[in-house]
Every structure is written in C-alpha cells, then in structure tokens.
Amino acid sequence: xxxxxxxxxxxxxxxxxxxxxxxxxxxxxxxxxxxxxxxxxxxxxxxxxxxxxxxxxxxxxxxxxxxxxxxxxxxxxxxxxxxxxxxxxxxxxxxxxxxxxxxxxxxxxxxxxxxxxxxxxxxxxxxxxxxxxxxxxxxxxxxxxxxxxxxxxxxxxxxxxxxxxxxxxxxxxxxxxxxxxxxxxxxxxxxxxxxxxxxxxxxxxxxxxxxxxxxxxxxxxxxxxxxxxxxxxxxxxxxxxxxxxxxxxxxxxxxxxxxxxxxxxxxxxxxxxxxxxxxxxxxxxxxxxxxxxxxxxxxxxxxxxxxxxxxxxxxxxxxxxxxxxxxxxxxxxxxxxxxxxxxxxxxxxxxxxxxxxxxxxxxxxxxxxxxxxxxxxxxxxxxxxxxxxxxxxxxxxxxxxxxxxxxxxxxxxxxxxxxxxxxxxxxxxxxxxxxxxxxxxxxxxxxxxxxxxxxxxxxxxxxxxxxxxxxxxxxxxxxxxxxxxxxxxx
Amino acid sequence: xxxxxxxxxxxxxxxxxxxxxxxxxxxxxxxxxxxxxxxxxxxxxxxxxxxxxxxxxxxxxxxxxxxxxxxxxxxxxxxxxxxxxxxxxxxxxxxxxxxxxxxxxxxxxxxxxxxxxxxxxxxxxxxxxxxxxxxxxxxxxxxxxxxxxxxxxxxxxxxxxxxxxxxxxxxxxxxxxxxxxxxxxxxxxxxxxxxxxxxxxxxxxxxxxxxxxxxxxxxxxxxxxxxxxxxxxxxxxxxxxxxxxxxxxxxxxxxxxxxxxxxxxxxxxxxxxxxxxxxxxxxxxxxxxxxxxxxxxxxxxxxxxxxxxxxxxxxxxxxxxxxxxxxxxxxxxxxxxxxxxxxxxxxxxxxxxxxxxxxxxxxxxxxxxxxxxxxxxxxxxxxxxxxxxxxxxxxxxxxxxxxxxxxxxxxxxxxxxxxxxxxxxxxxxxxxxxxxxxxxxxxxxxxxxxxxxxxxxxxxxxxxxxxxxxxxxxxxxxxxxxxx
Numbered sequence: 001x002x003x004x005x006x007x008x009x010x011x012x013x014x015x016x017x018x019x020x021x022x023x024x025x026x027x028x029x030x031x032x033x034x035x036x037x038x039x040x041x042x043x044x045x046x047x048x049x050x051x052x053x054x055x056x057x058x059x060x061x062x063x064x065x066x067x068x069x070x071x072x073x074x075x076x077x078x079x080x081x082x083x084x085x086x087x088x089x090x091x092x093x094x095x096x097x098x099x100x101x102x103x104x105x106x107x108x109x110x111x112x113x114x115x116x117x118x119x120x121x122x123x124x125x126x127x128x129x130x131x132x133x134x135x136x137x138x139x140x141x142x143x144x145x146x147x148x149x150x151x152x153x154x155x156x157x158x159x160x161x162x163x164x165x166x167x168x169x170x171x172x173x174x175x176x177x178x179x180x181x182x183x184x185x186x187x188x189x190x191x192x193x194x195x196x197x198x199x200x201x202x203x204x205x206x207x208x209x210x211x212x213x214x215x216x217x218x219x220x221x222x223x224x225x226x227x228x229x230x231x232x233x234x235x236x237x238x239x240x241x242x243x244x245x246x247x248x249x250x251x252x253x254x255x256x257x258x259x260x261x262x263x264x265x266x267x268x269x270x271x272x273x274x275x276x277x278x279x280x281x282x283x284x285x286x287x288x289x290x291x292x293x294x295x296x297x298x299x300x301x302x303x304x305x306x307x308x309x310x311x312x313x314x315x316x317x318x319x320x321x322x323x324x325x326x327x328x329x330x331x332x333x334x335x336x337x338x339x340x341x342x343x344x345x346x347x348x349x350x351x352x353x354x355x356x357x358x359x360x361x362x363x364x365x366x367x368x369x370x371x372x373x374x375x376x377x378x379x380x381x382x383x384x385x386x387x388x389x390x391x392x393x394x395x396x397x398x399x400x401x402x403x404x405x406x407x408x409x410x411x412x413x414x415x416x417x418x419x420x421x422x423x424x425x426x427x428x429x430x431x432x433x434x435x436x437x438x439x440x441x442x443x444x445x446x447x448x449x450x451x452x453x454x455x456x457x458x459x460x461x462x463x464x465x466x467x468x469x470x471x472x473x474x475x476x477x478x479x480x481x482x483x484x485x486x487x488x489x490x
Numbered sequence: 491x492x493x494x495x496x497x498x499x500x501x502x503x504x505x506x507x508x509x510x511x512x513x514x515x516x517x518x519x520x521x522x523x524x525x526x527x528x529x530x531x532x533x534x535x536x537x538x539x540x541x542x543x544x545x546x547x548x549x550x551x552x553x554x555x556x557x558x559x560x561x562x563x564x565x566x567x568x569x570x571x572x573x574x575x576x577x578x579x580x581x582x583x584x585x586x587x588x589x590x591x592x593x594x595x596x597x598x599x600x601x602x603x604x605x606x607x608x609x610x611x612x613x614x615x616x617x618x619x620x621x622x623x624x625x626x627x628x629x630x631x632x633x634x635x636x637x638x639x640x641x642x643x644x645x646x647x648x649x650x651x652x653x654x655x656x657x658x659x660x661x662x663x664x665x666x667x668x669x670x671x672x673x674x675x676x677x678x679x680x681x682x683x684x685x686x687x688x689x690x691x692x693x694x695x696x697x698x699x700x701x702x703x704x705x706x707x708x709x710x711x712x713x714x715x716x717x718x719x720x721x722x723x724x725x726x727x728x729x730x731x732x733x734x735x736x737x738x739x740x741x742x743x744x745x746x747x748x749x750x751x752x753x754x755x756x757x758x759x760x761x762x763x764x765x766x767x768x769x770x771x772x773x774x775x776x777x778x779x780x781x782x783x784x785x786x787x788x789x790x791x792x793x794x795x796x797x798x799x800x801x802x803x804x805x806x807x808x809x810x811x812x813x814x815x816x817x818x819x820x821x822x823x824x825x826x827x828x829x830x831x832x833x834x835x836x837x838x839x840x841x842x843x844x845x846x847x848x849x850x851x852x853x854x855x856x857x858x859x860x861x862x863x864x865x866x867x868x869x870x871x872x873x874x875x876x877x878x879x880x881x882x883x884x885x886x887x888x889x890x891x892x893x894x895x896x897x898x899x900x901x902x903x904x905x906x907x908x909x910x911x912x913x914x915x916x917x918x919x920x921x922x923x924x925x926x927x928x929x930x931x932x933x934x935x936x937x938x939x940x941x942x943x944x945x946x947x948x949x950x951x952x953x954x955x956x957x958x959x960x961x962x963x964x965x966x967x968x969x970x971x972x973x974x
Contacts, residue, residue, distance in 0.1 A: 064953045066874055067882060072953070138873040152920045160920060164912070171908040175871070180901055187889045 001045075003052035003059040007074055007129065009045035010084060011061075013038055014122035018115040025111040032099035035114045039095035042121065043088040046081070049129075053081035054481055060131065070192050072138060075131035077196075078482045079264070079333060083257050084128045086337045087249050090344045090467065091121055093460035094249060097348045098241040100456025104355035105239075113153060113241060119146040120250040127254045133182045133192040133266065136258065137174065140222070143254055144170045150242035151235045162234045169231040170221050178219025181212050185266060194261060196484060198268020209273035213322075216262045217281050222255030223318055224311040225281070226288040236307040240351030243303060247310045248344030256317035256336045263321040264329055264485050271324040278322040279412075282405075285315040285322075286418030293425030300361045302350045305429060306343070309386060312422050313339045313394075319419065320401045323410050326486035331400035333482055334471060338385060338393035345382035345464030349375050352457040362433060369434075370442035375453055378461035380438060383430040385468035388423045393471040398423060502543045503563045506536040506577060506614050514607035522599035526588050529603035533581035533610060540614075541574040548964040549957065564620040564682055567968030568752050571820050571961060572745035573617050576738070579827050580610040582835075582944055583730075583737045588937030590838050593729035598642050605642075606734050608635035613742030617749055621680040622670050622703070629666070629746060633659045633710055636739045640723055640731040648731065651722030658709060658719035666706030673699030682753045690759045697763030700754035704747060704764070708771060711743030713805065714778035714798040724790040729838075732790050736797070736834040741827045744801055748819050751808040752969040761811055768809035769896075775802025776899045780906030789842045789862075792910060793833035796869045799903050800826040800880075806896050807884050814887040817959075817966035822880035824948070824958060825868060829877060832865030832945035839938045848914060850923030859918045861942040864949045866914040870907035871900070875952040877907075883962075 001009075017038025024030050052059050059076035066072055098117060102110035123146050126139035144167065152163030186192055188208070189199045200209065221228040235246055246252070263271060271278060289312045296308035313335065320332030352375045353368060354360050369376030385392035388399075398419060406416035471478070498505060513532025517525040546552040547570055584606055591599050612632025619625045637659060641652035674680055676696035677688045690696045709716040724732050755764045779798030786792035800822065807819035836842070839858035840851045852859030868877030881900045888896035951958060 064874075066879065066953055066955060068959065072874070134873070141873055149920070152916070155920060155922070160916065163916065163920065167912050167916075168908065171870075171912065172905055175904045175908060176901060179904070180897065183885050183889065183897055 001048055003049060003057050003076060004061060006045040006048035006052070007059055007061050007076060010042055010049060010088070010125045010129070011074065011122060013042045013045065014118040014125065017042075018118040018122070021111050021114045021118065028103070028110070031111055031114070035099060035118070036092070036095045038118060039088070039092045039121070042125070043085070043092050046084040046088040046125070049076050050081045050085045052076050053078045056484070067134065070132060070134045072135050073131035074126065074129040074135065075194075076129060077484070079257070079260060079485050080128040080130075082333060082478065082482065083253060083336055084125055086340050087124055087128070087253055088121070090340055090464065091249055093464050094241070094244050094344060094348065096456055097244070097351070097460035100454050101241050101351055101355055104454070104457060107239070109153070113150070113239060116146055116149045117241060117245050120150065120245050122146075124250045124254050128257055130194070130261075132194055133185065136261065137178065137182060140174055140178075140254065140258065141171070143222075143250060144174070147242075147246060147251055150245060151238045153239050153242060154237075158237060162237055165234040166231040169228055173219050173221035173228050176219070177215045181215035181219055184208075184212060184215075194265035196265060196268070198264070198270050199266055200270040201268045202270070204270050204273060206273050209267070209270055210277035213267065213271070213274040213277040214281065216266065217259060217318065217322070220255050220258040220262070222251050223259050224252065224255065224314045225318060226284060226291075229288070229292075229311055232311050233304055233307045236301075236303040240347065240354060243306075244344055244347040244351070247306060247347055248340050252310055252314045252343070253336050253340050256314060256332065256339070259318050259321045260329060260332050260336075263324075271322070275324075278324060282319050282322050282412065282415050285318040286415050286422075288312075289315045289319075289422035290418055290425060293422045293429060297425060297429040300363065302360050302362065302365070305362065306346055306350060309426060309429060310339070310343050312426060313343070313386060316398065316401055316419060316422075319415060320404060323404050323412065325404050325407065325410055327400055327407070328404035328410070329486045330479060330482060331397055331404050333485075334393070334397035334400060334475070334478065338397040338468070338471060341393055341464060341467045341470065342382045342385040345378055345461055345468065346386065348464060349379040349382065349461045352453050352461060355457065356453050365433060365437045367437065367440035367442040369438035370440070372453060372458075374458045375461050376434070376437045378465035380434040381465035381468055383434040386430055387427045391472045392468045394468070396471045396475050498539060499542070499546075502539060503565055503618060505539050506573065507611055507618070509535050509539065510607050510611035510614060514604040514611065517603040517607060518600050520600055522591075522596050525600035525603045526584070526591060529607050530581060530584045530588070532607055533577060533584050536610060536614065537574055537577035537581050540577050544570050544574045544961065548961040548968070551964070562620040562624050563618045565618065566749070566752065567965035568745070568749040568816065568820070569617040570968070571965035572749065572823065573614055575824060575827055576613050576617065576742055576745060577610065579741055579831065580606065580738045582831055582941040583734050586835055586838065586938045586941035587730035587733055589935045590730055590733065594642050602639055602642055602730060605635045605639045606730070606738070608632070609639070609734065609738050609742070613738065613746065616742070616746045619682075621682060622673070623680055625746065625750070626663075626666055626670060629707065629710065629743075630663060632739070632742055633662075636735050639734060643729045643731045647722070648729075651719075651724075654719045654722040662706040662709035664706075665702045665709070669699045669702030669704075669706060671699070672696075673703065675699075685753045685757055690757075693759045694763070697760040697767075700760055700764050701767045704750060704754070704768065705771075707743055707747050707750065708805070710739075711747060711801055712740055712794060712798050713771060713801045714775040714782070714795075717779075717794070717798050720794045720798075721791065724788070724794045733834050733838050736790065736793060737827070737830045740794075740797055740801070740830060741823065744804055744823055744826070748804065748808050748816065748823065752816060755808060755811045756970055765809045765811050768805045772802045772805030772809055773895070773899050775799065775805060776903050777802075780903050783910045784906050786910070787845055789837045789845060789848065789914075790834065792845070792914075793830065793837070793865070796833075796907070796910065797826060797830055799906065800829070800869070803881065803884055803900060803903060806893075806899060807887065810887050810891050810893065812887060812891065813963070813966035813970045814883075814890060815966070816969055817962040818880065818883035818887045820962040820965055821876075821883050821955075821958065824962075825876035825880040828945050828948035829865040829868045831941055832861040832868070832949065835938055835941040835945060836862035836865065839935065839942065845913070845917060848917040849921040850918075852918040854923055857939060857942050861945050863915050863918055864946045866907075866911035868949045868952075870911040871904035875949050876955070877949070877952070879952045879955050
C-alpha cells in the first residue's frame with residue numbers, strides 16, 4: 001500500500017466506518033464487527049505511515065483549496081505519525097471495549113454512539129496529520145462537533161448542559177483566541193504551512209511573539225489549560241465509551257498535539273522571543289497540574305476524579321512543549337503517548353467496573369479487584385503509569401520533562417518541582433484507590449451482572465495496561481524517530 | 491438556437507427586466523397555482539439570462555458590452571455579479587413559496603406572485619440603473635412590492651408589520667431623496683459613471699448626500715440599528731412574505747448598497763468620508779445584530795438579526811473601498827444569501843416560529859433540519875463553509891489595509907454565531923420533539939426541497955470556491971478599474 005493511500009485511508013476509513021455502523025445497525029453483531037474492523041484498518045494505515053515517516057518519505061494529500069493560497073492539506077511527519085499510531089492502536093482496543101459496553105449496559109442508541117466515536121477518531125487523525133494551521137483549525141472544529149453529540153448523548157438536562165459547556169468553551173476559545181492568532185500569523189508569515197524550524201522564526205518581534213503564544217495556547221482549550229478547562233469535568237458524565245474518546249483518544253491528545261505543533265512548527269526558535277509568555281504559561285500549567293491533582297483527590301465519583309487527573313497529565317504536555325528545548329518537545333510527545341495509554345485503560349476499567357457492578361464511587365471500590373482481578377490489574381498498572389512510576393510510560397515522559405525543565409538550559413527548577421508535586425498528588429488520588437481495590441475484602445452483595453465482565457470488556461483493559469509498558473522498549477527508537485521535529489527547534 | 495442566443499445576449503441588460511415585468515403581468519391574470527408556476531419560470535429565465543452574461547464577462551473575461559442608446563441602464567462589475575444571485579434567490583424563493591401559499595387567501599395568490607416578480611424587477615433595475623434617479627425608482631418599486639406582499643398575509647400582526655415597513659421605508663426614501671438632492675447640488679450629475687470624474691464643488695456636502703443615500707438603502711436592508719421594522723415583519727414564519735422578504739428583499743437592498751458604494755466610496759474627493767460612515771454603520775450592525783440574534787427566541791427574527799450582523803460585515807468590506815474589499819463584500823453577500831435561504835426555508839418547512847418548535851426537527855424533517863444546521867454553521871463562520879470564506883476575505887482585505895479592528899468585529903460575529911448557531915443545532919438534534927409538526931404536510935411541501943438543497947450545496951461551496959472567487963475578484967476589479 002502506498003503511503004498516500006494509507007494517509008487517505010487513515011482519514012477516510014473512520015468516516016466510512018461511521019456511515020456503515022449507522023447503516024448496519026442490525027444485527028448488532030454485524031455493527032460491532034464493522035466498528036472493530038474499521039478501527040483495525042485505521043490502525044494498520046497509521047502503522048504504514050509510521051514506516052513512511054521513519055523512511056522520511058514525502059507524503060502529502062491536498063483535499064481541497066478553500067482559500068486562494070491555503071489548502072486543506074495533510075502531511076506525514078514524525079509527530080503526527082507517532083500520535084496517530086498510538087491513538088489508532090488504542091482505538092482498536094476501545095472499539096472492542098465499546099462493543100462490550102453497549103451490550104453490558106443495554107445502551108439505547110449504540111450505533112449513534114459508535115458512529116460519533118469513529119468520527120471523532122477521523123477528526124483526531126486529521127488533527128495529527130494537518131499540514132497547516134488552517135487544516136488544523138478545520139480538523140479541530142470538526143473534532144469538537146463530532147464529540148459534542150457524545151457529551152450530550154444521554155439527552156437529559158444534565159447532558160445537554162454539559163454539551164453546551166463543552167461546545168461553548170472549545171468553540172469560543174478556538175474562534176476567539178486561536179483564529180485571531182492564525183490570522184495574525186498569516187499576516188506576518190504570509191503563509192500557514194507548518195514548517196520544522198517554525199514559520200515565525202526571524203519574522204516576529206518580542207511583544208507580538210508573546211501575545212501570539214498566549215492566544216495559541218489558550219485557544220487550544222482541548223489541552224485543558226486553566227481557566228478554559230471547565231468542559232473537562234463537566235463532560236465527565238458522558239457514557240463510558242465516550243469518556244474514553246474524550247480523555248484518552250481524541251480531545252485531550254488533540255490539544256497536546258496542537259500545542260506541540262504550535263511550539264515546534266509555528267514558533268520554533270521564535271519561542272525564545274516569547275520567553276515571558278512561555279514562562280507564564282509554564283507556571284500556569286504547573287500550578288494547574290497541582291491544583292487539578294488536588295481537586296481529583298477530593299472527588300468521590302471516579303469519572304470526575306479521572307477527568308481532573310487527565311487534566312493534570314495534559315498540562316504536562318503543555319509544559320514540555322513550551323520549555324523551548326528539544327528534550328522538552330520529546331518529553332511532550334512521550335507524554336501524549338503515555339497519557340493516551342493510561343487514560344484509555346483507566347477509563348475502560350472504570351467503565352467495565354460500572355457496567356458490571358454499577359459502582360462508581362471511590363469508597364465502593366474496596367475489594368473489587370478480588371472479584372474482577374483482570375480489570376483491576378489493568379487499573380493498577382495504568383494508575384502506576386499515570387503517577388509516573390517506573391517502568392511504565394508515564395515515568396519516562398515525566399523523567400524527560402523534569403530533566404528538560406531542570407536542565408541548565410531550561411533553568412526552571414521551580415517548574416520541575418511542580419511536576420514532582422503533581423506526581424505525588426496523582427499518587428495520592430490513584431495509588432491508594434488501586435491498592436484498596438486489589439487488597440481489600442471482596443464485597444459480598446450481588447452485582448448487576450453476577451457472571452462478571454465478558455472478554456470484550458476485560459481484554460482491552462489488560463492490553464491497554466500492557467501498552468503502558470511500550471515506552472520502556474521504544475523510548476530510544478522514538479528519540480531517533482522524532483528527531484526531525486527538534487533538529488530545527490531552539 | 492444560436493440566433494436566439496445572440497439576440498438574448500444583445501439585449502442582455504434589458505431582457506431580465508422585461509421578463510420580470512411581463513411575468514408579473516401574466517401571473518396576475520393566471521389561476522392561482524398556474525401563477526405560481528409561471529412566476530417561478532419567469533424568475534428562472536431571469537437567472538439564466540443574467541448568469542449567462544456574468545459567466546461570459548466575469549469568468550470568461552469577455553469584454554463588457556455597451557447598453558443600447560436610449561436605455562438608461564449601466565452594466566458594471568457589482569451589477570453583473572449580484573444580478574444572477576438576486577434572480578436565483580428569487581427563483582428559489584418563488585419555487586419554495588408554492589409550499590406555503592396556503593398561508594394567504596387563495597384569491598390573492600396571483601397578486602402575491604406578481605408582487606414577488608415586481609420585487610425582483612425593482613432590485614434588478616436598481617442594480618442596472620444608469621443614474622441615481624433610476625436607482626431610486628427601482629428601489630421604491632421593490633420596497634412597495636415587499637410591503638404589499640406582507641400586507642396580504644393573514645392576520646392583523648402582518649398588517650401591522652406592513653405598516654411599520656411602510657413607515658420605515660418612507661423614512662428611508664426621504665433620506666435617499668434628500669441625499670440625491672444634496673449630492674446633485676454638489677456634484678452636478680446624477681449619472682453614476684460620471685461621479686468618479688466629476689468636479690465636486692463641496693466635498694463635505696457631496697459626502698453627506700452620499701451618506702444619506704446609503705443610509706436610506708441601509709434602512710431597507712435591515713442594517714442595525716436601522717432595522718426596527720424587522721420585528722414586525724418577521725413575526726409569522728411560514729408565509730411567503732417572510733420567505734421572500736428575508737431572502738430577496740434583504741439581499742437585493744444589500745447588493746444595491748454595494749453597487750452605490752462602488753461609485754461613491756471610491757471617489758477620490760468624497761471616498762474617505764463615505765468609507766468612515768460605512769465602517770461605523772457596519773461595525774455597529776455587526777455588534778447589535780449579533781447581540782440581538784443571541785437573545786432572539788423566534789427563528790425568523792434570529793435569522794433576520796444574524797443577517798443584520800452579516801450585513802454589517804458587508805458594509806465593512808465596501809468601506810475598504812478597494813477591489814479586494816468589494817470582492818470580499820460579494821463573497822459575503824453570496825454567503826448571506828445561502829444562509830438566508832437555508833434558515834428562512836427551513837423555518838417555512840418546519841413551520842418554526844418559536845425556537846421550541848425546532849426541538850427534534852432534525853428527525854421529523856431531515857432536509858429542513860439539515861438546511862437550518864447548514865445556515866447556522868455558515869453564520870458561525872465554521873471553516874469550509876461559504877460563511878467562513880466571506881469572513882476570511884474580509885479579514886484578508888481588512889488586515890491588508892491595516893484595519894485590525896475589522897478582524898476583531900468579524901471574530902465577535904463568529905463568537906456570537908457560536909452561541910446562537912449552537913443553540914439551533916442543539917435543539918434540532920439533541921432534544922425530543924415536544925410538539926406536533928407545524929409545517930406544510932401536503933404534497934406541495936416538496937416545493938421547498940430545491941431551495942433547501944440549493945442552500946446546503948451553496949454553503950458547501952466553501953470547500954472549493956475557486957469559481958466564486960474568480961467571479962468576485964473580476965467584479966471588484968471591473969468596478970474599480972474598468973468603469974465604462
């Protein structure tokens with residue numbers, strides 16, 4: 001398969017998958033097979049693109065020319081290929097898990113749920129492979145619109161309110177902050193194409209660079225930068241399969257990819273001109289990490305606790321991208337992979353647990369690991385990765401992040417300390433929970449489904465947990481693979 | 491066939507006007523349903539004739555013809571671009587009105603159809619008139635036809651709305667006439683083509699005259715804050731009056747503003763003053779229209795207020811006074827036409843008055859729901875829609891001229907669009923139907939389909955707008971660089 005075809009496949013397959021899922025709603029088995037096979041094809045296409053990026057093949061796809069000198073274009077580069085491969089690979093596990101969840105919970109509109117999950121996947125792939133700011137903006141908006149029905153899926157007043165908050169926050173930030181930044185960049189650089197080395201390098205003065213950086217980073221509200229993070233806890237009451245998409249596979253990773261693309265391909269060396277803004281944003285992200293982890297500790301509902309926990313992890317991506325060092329960019333890229341693996345696994349485990357036991361509160365988790373050992377083993381491993389315990393993915397990402405921040409060139413020991421504090425607080429809100437679930441006395445009351453979790457619900461959790469070990473063996477290779485991104489970075 | 495085509499092209503300037511007038515006369519004489527068919531065909535013929543000229547001149551770059559001696563018409567870039575747009579909008583609105591004619595008494599259908607064609611005649615005439623007197627007469631013809639159409643709708647509310655329109659139109663006409671008088675005294679000519687080269691005795695007075703003329707037409711276009719009459723006119727959702735007035739009426743008046751501005755805002759002597767006036771009015775319309783649209787509880791009013799915000803964007807474009815600005819205005823005008831067709835058509839198809847009637851409409855009437863959603867996302871300025879393209883062109887032209895605040899106004903309009911557009915989409919697809927279906931439910935409801943489908947397709951043109959951009963750029967360049 002040619003790389004161009006694979007690029008088209010990675011973008012078009014999820015759309016086709018969504019249409020087929022809607023068209024083939026019955027029998028449910030056929031619908032689920034279509035959903036899983038679609039996710040699998042997308043992942044295979046993404047893997048092919050990783051090969052193309054490793055070979056430094058030039059792969060470009062222009063779908064339309066909506067503006068005179070700006071195309072709706074996609075390009076294969078290492079960051080996009082890595083993110084796409086990780087997210088689409090986890091997407092296969094999620095597809096299997098979603099098929100199990102809609103059966104276990106007797107979901108009323110399973111096809112709609114699966115279709116919008118697939119569409120969100122397509123938009124995330126488009127974000128990852130976007131070749132210019134305009135395409136990124138289009139894909140970002142498409143992702144917002146695709147996930148909105150997932151947030152409002154239940155259709156009750158609470159879900160609608162969450163949907164409104166979600167839509168209003170993300171669209172307002174992108175149109176009110178990101179769009180002006182994009183226009184301003186166009187006025188300065190005369191183009192919108194992402195360039196290794198930065199399209200603004202050597203073209204922007206210090207005040208403009210600082211303002212632009214703030215507009216870009218806050219405009220990417222998917223990264224959950226405070227104060228534009230309310231959508232994340234608000235959307236935590238969405239159905240469990242939707243939560244996996246929001247927290248692990250689409251929204252938060254897309255925000256992280258956006259921040260890295262802005263830092264590496266829009267600013268590049270010009271990030272040094274924006275030193276004041278980047279320091280302020282790193283400070284905001286660092287404090288935000290700690291506060292989010294602290295709030296997570298206070299939440300009894302697992303979905304809310306995970307939402308704040310994911311927010312803290314997402315802010316680590318922002319810190320890495322803005323530190324203006326190659327190792328910071330590397331840490332940010334690793335953090336996206338680590339976050340995706342851990343958040344997906346945790347969300348799936350929480351969903352499985354809720355589907356089988358209807359339990360969602362922290363105090364009800366005691367001893368659940370005794371009756372659902374596979375699910376809670378996965379939960380524990382993913383928690384360890386989220387905390388940053390070696391040898392799991394989160395540890396390597398945080399290690400590189402702390403090294404980048406604390407290095408003499410970075411000179412931000414205080415920021416490194418904030419990352420450390422956030423890790424301790426993450427341990428506080430996830431560690432004891434996993435431990436009590438595994439070591440507590442097994443509950444004796446009857447579950448909703450006394451026969452336990454089906455393989456469709458348990459296997460993805462275990463495989464997702466295994467994926468959190470990926471960076472242990474891949475970190476070195478990834479450093480070489482991603483090096484074209486920062487070879488021209490500051 | 492070729493000879494007929496040649497004959498048509500020889501009289502291309504006059505032919506649409508004749509078709510519209512003769513069509514109106516014939517529609518008056520026909521039985522009710524036949525009058526609808528005849529009026530629609532007449533409007534389609536107008537669209538064909540004007541589109542043929544536009545394609546030849548603006549896209550194939552054929553030379554601009556000279557109008558036969560004795561006929562007081564003048565062909566220019568804006569007129570060439572806007573005429574087929576107007577005629578197409580009128581044809582779609584007329585076709586769609588077949589579904590909602592039952593809203594008015596059957597015996598008045600022929601008259602209503604004739605009035606719509608009179609409106610088309612008026613706006614096409616104003617887009618082709620050679621002098622300001624001709625523009626005035628044509629605008630009045632169109633406006634009085636609109637008022638009469640509204641007055642024929644059922645109910646006292648419609649009559650009240652028509653009276654408000656009549657009053658507002660009277661003020662607009664007075665402003666326009668005063669403006670013409672002052673302008674003539676300072677410039678010494680009413681010929682549009684002579685303004686650029688005329689010796690102007692008093693620049694301030696001439697600018698005042700031009701400003702009053704534009705203000706008079708802006709009042710009829712529903713530019714905020716001069717749009718008070720709209721509240722009364724857009725109370726009933728389903729009838730042909732709201733459908734035609736919200737599409738043909740508003741687009742026609744805005745096109746005439748763009749054309750007039752093409753002559754007065756580019757004049758070296760008075761251009762600056764006129765530009766400032768247009769920019770102030772445009773900025774105010776963007777802000778006021780957007781805020782009112784956010785607070786609206788009635789779909790047709792929401793569409794009208796959102797249209798006022800878009801109209802403000804068009805005024806900002808023409809205030810730039812550059813070919814790029816005029817091209818941007820024409821793209822925005824096209825985007826507004828598509829959004830208006832989608833929203834007013836969707837409202838008529840679903841019988842939507844209050845926004846609550848939208849609940850679950852996406853499932854009950856999928857095409858109407860899709861049209862309203864398309865209109866909403868275009869008004870938001872979502873990427874890959876015609877609405878985004880129009881705003882992008884304004885920002886591009888504005889930033890090029892150093893008007894950063896214009897970019898700010900556009901972003902404000904988009905942000906407001908997120909709120910009111912998002913509200914529409916949420917009600918369409920994420921709420922359960924709480925009431926019975928209010929729209930037309932007989933076979934004639936399919937008459938709305940072409941309008942709804944065309945609006946969706948037009949909005950989707952934002953994906954690949956090369957043809958539209960070429961035509962708009964040529965029109966802008968022809969207006970400013972190729973004055974006959």
